[in-house]
Amino acid sequence: MAPASSVAVENLNPKVLKCEYAVRGEIVIHAQRLQQQLQTQPGSLPFDQILFCNIGNPQSLGQQPVTFFREVLALCDHPCLLEKEETKSLFSADAISRAKQILATIPGRATGAYSHSQGIKGLRDAIAAGITSRDGFPANADDIFITDGASPGVHMMMQLLIRNEKDGILCPIPQYPLYSASIALHGGALVPYYLDEKTGWGLEISDLKKQLEDARSKGIDVRALVVINPGNPTGQVLAEDNQYDIVKFCKNEGLVLLADEVYQENIYVDNKKFNSFKKIARSMGYGEDDLPLVSFQSVSKGYYGECGKRGGYMEITGFSAPVREQIYKVASVNLCSNITGQILASLVMNPPKVGDESYASYKAEKDAILQSLARRAKAIEAAKAAEKAPDAFYALRLLESTGIVVVPGSGFGQVPGTWHIRCTILPQEDKIPAVITRFKAFHEAFMAEYRD
Numbered sequence: 001m002a003p004a005s006s007v008a009v010e011n012l013n014p015k016v017l018k019c020e021y022a023v024r025g026e027i028v029i030h031a032q033r034l035q036q037q038l039q040t041q042p043g044s045l046p047f048d049q050i051l052f053c054n055i056g057n058p059q060s061l062g063q064q065p066v067t068f069f070r071e072v073l074a075l076c077d078h079p080c081l082l083e084k085e086e087t088k089s090l091f092s093a094d095a096i097s098r099a100k101q102i103l104a105t106i107p108g109r110a111t112g113a114y115s116h117s118q119g120i121k122g123l124r125d126a127i128a129a130g131i132t133s134r135d136g137f138p139a140n141a142d143d144i145f146i147t148d149g150a151s152p153g154v155h156m157m158m159q160l161l162i163r164n165e166k167d168g169i170l171c172p173i174p175q176y177p178l179y180s181a182s183i184a185l186h187g188g189a190l191v192p193y194y195l196d197e198k199t200g201w202g203l204e205i206s207d208l209k210k211q212l213e214d215a216r217s218k219g220i221d222v223r224a225l226v227v228i229n230p231g232n233p234t235g236q237v238l239a240e241d242n243q244y245d246i247v248k249f250c251k252n253e254g255l256v257l258l259a260d261e262v263y264q265e266n267i268y269v270d271n272k273k274f275n276s277f278k279k280i281a282r283s284m285g286y287g288e289d290d291l292p293l294v295s296f297q298s299v300s301k302g303y304y305g306e307c308g309k310r311g312g313y314m315e316i317t318g319f320s321a322p323v324r325e326q327i328y329k330v331a332s333v334n335l336c337s338n339i340t341g342q343i344l345a346s347l348v349m350n351p352p353k354v355g356d357e358s359y360a361s362y363k364a365e366k367d368a369i370l371q372s373l374a375r376r377a378k379a380i381e382a383a384k385a386a387e388k389a390p391d392a393f394y395a396l397r398l399l400e401s402t403g404i405v406v407v408p409g410s411g412f413g414q415v416p417g418t419w420h421i422r423c424t425i426l427p428q429e430d431k432i433p434a435v436i437t438r439f440k441a442f443h444e445a446f447m448a449e450y451r452d
Contacts, residue, residue, distance in 0.1 A: 297313055
């Protein structure tokens with residue numbers, strides 16, 4: 001008789017058991033079962049396809065990659081193409097030039113080899129140049145850590161900052177569940193601050209101070225403040241004055257500012273503008289020694305949507321040399337991020353410019369994607385969930401009735417007594433009317449069934 005397994009849920013790491021990640025949780029698992037049912041038993045459900053609106057994965061829903069980016073990647077991964085005469089007729093001249101430039105920075109021109117643990121120096125130089133151009137303040141390649149998307153950077157900082165359950169991180173509610181999950185995995189305390197839905201999900205400094213003081217009164221050492229701008233899942237864009245106040249708050253309270261800026265391209269109204277927190281801090285006169293700031297960016301969002309390529313970076317400023325050595329040590333444990341993602345991160349921060357052969361087609365592709373997303377952002381307003389039923393129950397019923405996958409707001413955090421769902425706007429534009437129609441019919445039937 002074989003011995004009983006020594007591994008059971010009861011004796012797993014309790015930090016893992018505590019961790020939850022709503023965008024891939026119960027609703028999505030059930031959706032995958034229904035998707036299999038549709039494949040094996042067509043016509044067995046009241047809908048013919050599953051529409052995954054739960055997570056920002058645009059290319060899975062039909063968004064096309066940017067041609068220039070993919071041309072450069074192809075040439076870098078297969079450099080012998082650069083020696084062929086026909087390549088000049090198949091690839092744009094600036095894609096060929098950029099690929100040669102990138103390959104010259106890679107030892108042996110080998111995209112399948114390990115790189116420096118922070119990322120290839122030439123690619124970090126390109127990212128730093130892009131940040132400098134965006135912000136109007138200098139950036140340094142030595143401050144850049146290229147990562148497999150933004151998530152590993154977040155995990156790295158939580159691992160460094162959280163020592164035990166008495167170390168806290170201020171997080172917005174609602175928040176992208178990466179943060180609550182990472183805090184739980186590393187054994188820290190999530191200190192919530194609530195965004196105000198009535199003021200367009202605004203961030204109130206008075207609430208931050210109240211939550212900070214309350215946490216400290218309970219013996220929690222609050223180490224950092226997470227700010228997601230533009231917001232996820234709420235979509236708000238912080239005003240400059242608000243950002244100034246946030247920077248001053250972190251400076252006065254001795255907090256690390258963790259700035260999630262991965263949606264910086266996803267602003268769909270003319271009266272809002274993205275400003276990085278580094279730009280705000282520098283414009284206030286704060287230099288390297290004044291404020292510990294970590295800024296996150298990703299190739300998965302914006303108009304690029306290259307989620308599966310796993311590219312991103314964090315820019316680290318305001319940390320002492322000994323602390324930076326520890327950050328580098330943690331990065332070194334993972335050897336390096338993938339080279340394709342590194343190249344994409346450099347391209348996202350340095351796309352074609354006016355005068356380049358690819359600029360017109362690049363700009364047309366970028367504008368078409370962002371304009372389509374903007375139209376979908378307006379259309380999806382018709383599909384807001386009611387606040388009269390528990391969100392997980394609502395989301396499950398929605399899935400089973402329509403095949404539309406959303407995420408309960410409880411997975412992101414929300415003001416107690418309120419209920420929300422999170423729905424992306426990433427299904428292709430021609431599918432949005434059908435989504436809204438199915439959503440509207442379900443919602444009306446749901447409310448009629450449970451109305452008092």
